[in-house]
Amino acid sequence: MELKLATAEKQVLEELVKLVQSRGLRGENGGWKEFLDAKDKMIGSPNDPSKRSHDELVSFLTTFKKKQDLQFLKCHANCLLIEKLEQESPDKDTPEQCLVRLTVEHPAYSLDYSFEPLSEDWFVSDVGMKTSKVMESTEMVAVDCEMVLCDDGTEGLVRVGAVDRHLKVILDEFVKPDKPVVDYRTDITGITAEDIEKATLSLLDIQETLQPFLSNGAILVGHSLNKDLEVLKIDHPKVIDTALIFTYSNARRPRRISLNNLCKSILGYEVRKAGVSHDCVHDATAAMKLALAVIEKRATTTIPPSKEMLEVERAKLFIHKIPHNVTSEELEQVLSGDFTLDVKVINQANCMSLFSIDL
Secondary structure (H helix, E strand, C coil), X not given: CCCXXXXXXXXXXXXXXXXXXXXXXXXXCECXXXXXXXXXXXXXXXXXXXXXXXXXXXXXXXXXXXXXXXXXXXXHHHHHHHHHHHHCCHHHCCHHXXXXXXXXXXXXXXXXXXXXXXXXXXXXXXXXXXXXHHHCCCCEEXXXXXXXXXXXXXXXXXXXXXXXXXXXXXXXXXXXXXXXXXXXXXXXXXXCHHHHHHCCECHHHHHXXXXXXXHCCCEEXXXXXXXXXXXHCEECCCEEEHHHHCEECCCCCCCCCCHHHHHHHHHCCCCCCCCCCCCHHHHHHHHHHHHHHHHHHCCCCEECCCHHHHHHHHCEEEEEEEECCCCHHHHHHHCCCXXXXXXXXXXXXXXXXXXXXXX
16 A cells, blocks of 8 residues: 555645654655755755655655555545635536535534544545546445444444446445444344355455545545445545435524435435335435436425424434443334334444434
């Protein structure tokens, strides 16, 4: 693994070198000062990265080989990409870039998409180090995942679905989790232990399948996409999150609209039927269709809520701080009535879960 910086813009390289200086990071041949001392024969040569050539900056940054350092530099380059988007005028945005802008400017974005600190098994996109042409790509890939509850309270990836902007399925695979599973959430995921026993792909295999799309500047699309990226262990700056770009017209505060309600309102169909388990390919397709409805058909991102939608939203009961080792089946034995459960791990350190109950 190494940095590919030949096409990176000089301003990005300058900022990365300044970051390395401020953090005291050292490559294989030392820090910035040692690099210049070994390279320059003239006393008094400029240390300021902005006064050095593109090739010199690339030569120095490619001396960093540790994965932790490379992840750090890529993350910072991706942050610079988002900062650049926020600073630029939206007047020249493509329709796709408009939706990326809506996502990153949402009040919840900075918290939802802050994944640091990253472990070594994360894949960090290098799109922030590419040319403007690659960064401005309007290619899109929609992703959705199914997760199970593992014995340490974390969520494990067990199935991934992905479609391109033409709705062609490019990924529909079961994934073998790397930890013991305590709850398959079969009523939600539709996945059983038998399905996982047949799985041969690992998380790394899925990352490698998606990597070419991300490195070419594709925009990732999804509903509450941050949850999928967290379990995929992928950090990528160009995202369209349909849970953030759509709002209710009369909402007093930002309120996330469910994927099902968005599909009913904009696409005219339900993506999730009552009592039917999720299908990640269907959900990824629905998220892509919602993005395309705005991009190609100029659908509005402000949704007037119907009476039925409001009733569904009010019918949600949230139970907090449930120990992670309490399965959905055990909770169903305690509660009575006709309902479905959706489980989210909200505090991995303290092993707590949030149960969303649709009554």
